Amino acid sequence: MTDQIIQTAGEQLLPPTPQMSAEESMGRRIFRRFVRYRPAVFGSVVVFVLIVVALAAPMIAGQDPFYQNYSLLKQPPGAGHFLGTDPLGRDVWARLVYATRVSLSVGLVAVAIYTVIGTLLGAVAGYYGGALDNVIMRLTDIVMCFPTLIIIITVVALIGPSLYNIMIVIGLISWPSIGRLVRGQFLALREQEFITAARCVGVPNGRIIWRHMLPNCVGPITVAATFGIASAILTEASLSFLGLGVPPPQPSWGQMLTDAQKLSILAGMPWLWVPPGIMIALTVLCVNFVGDGLRDALDPRMLLD
Numbered sequence: 001m002t003d004q005i006i007q008t009a010g011e012q013l014l015p016p017t018p019q020m021s022a023e024e025s026m027g028r029r030i031f032r033r034f035v036r037y038r039p040a041v042f043g044s045v046v047v048f049v050l051i052v053v054a055l056a057a058p059m060i061a062g063q064d065p066f067y068q069n070y071s072l073l074k075q076p077p078g079a080g081h082f083l084g085t086d087p088l089g090r091d092v093w094a095r096l097v098y099a100t101r102v103s104l105s106v107g108l109v110a111v112a113i114y115t116v117i118g119t120l121l122g123a124v125a126g127y128y129g130g131a132l133d134n135v136i137m138r139l140t141d142i143v144m145c146f147p148t149l150i151i152i153i154t155v156v157a158l159i160g161p162s163l164y165n166i167m168i169v170i171g172l173i174s175w176p177s178i179g180r181l182v183r184g185q186f187l188a189l190r191e192q193e194f195i196t197a198a199r200c201v202g203v204p205n206g207r208i209i210w211r212h213m214l215p216n217c218v219g220p221i222t223v224a225a226t227f228g229i230a231s232a233i234l235t236e237a238s239l240s241f242l243g244l245g246v247p248p249p250q251p252s253w254g255q256m257l258t259d260a261q262k263l264s265i266l267a268g269m270p271w272l273w274v275p276p277g278i279m280i281a282l283t284v285l286c287v288n289f290v291g292d293g294l295r296d297a298l299d300p301r302m303l304l305d
Contacts (some may be wrong), residue, residue, distance in 0.1 A: 106170070152173055161245055
């Protein structure tokens with residue numbers, strides 16, 4: 001009994017196991033690997049600035065993006081109009097700033113929708129397998145057989161173009177890639193020893209999926225969602241360029257590019273189409289940089305570096 005008391009007292013005097021320190025160290029390693037990739041840091045800064053611009057659009061724009069000044073039609077950049085005016089006399093800078101809200105909203109909301117759908121279906125298919133897996137995977141194959149953009153154009157043409165319709169359609173059509181990714185992760189995880197041990201002690205399936213398996217898929221899901229934001233922004237711009245996106249007068253980068261279809265504007269008024277083109281390219285490029293950085297930072301094979 002005396003030996004046990006001494007051993008217990010000795011254990012109490014020992015410093016606590018640095019579990020929290022290990023977790024913080026893992027976070028620091030992930031952060032260090034992320035900032036080591038300079039394009040990812042640059043992309044993060046640009047994305048942060050775009051978010052600030054979208055949130056503070058009324059203060060940054062300085063003018064009403066819907067106001068039509070018929071005395072200043074197609075004015076080149078100059079005093080009072082930083083990027084000139086469009087054929088209806090609206091300030092291009094103000095419309096460019098407000099269009100940031102549309103693109104980021106579509107990217108974030110659409111990706112959130114299809115990430116949730118794909119994660120749920122992929123988790124169920126990968127964990128339970130069997131007939132349920134076959135049904136979900138055949139549904140996934142059917143959706144992936146058709147070009148995503150063609151399906152989205154068809155659906156939007158049927159239900160009508162609007163910001164909310166675009167978000168919902170992109171979210172409901174683009175989930176198969178996330179679903180297949182999560183299914184593959186769950187197929188590998190369900191054979192691990194800690195999952196077998198959880199089943200043996202009677203842990204419910206829902207708790208195993210939610211508490212033990214899904215946290216191990218956060219890294220790949222985050223990376224895929226990041227790349228999905230860039231894809232959703234391009235899809236919205238394509239729809240708006242074709243006249244199936246955000247209806248006017250709501251500004252959108254893709255909608256602003258439609259003016260470039262006229263040869264006179266394409267050749268003589270670059271201030272109408274160059275800024276939105278640059279914004280689309282810069283946003284997509286920077287989001288992809290962030291995705292590349294997250295992919296390398298969250299790769300478990302590289303965390304020991």
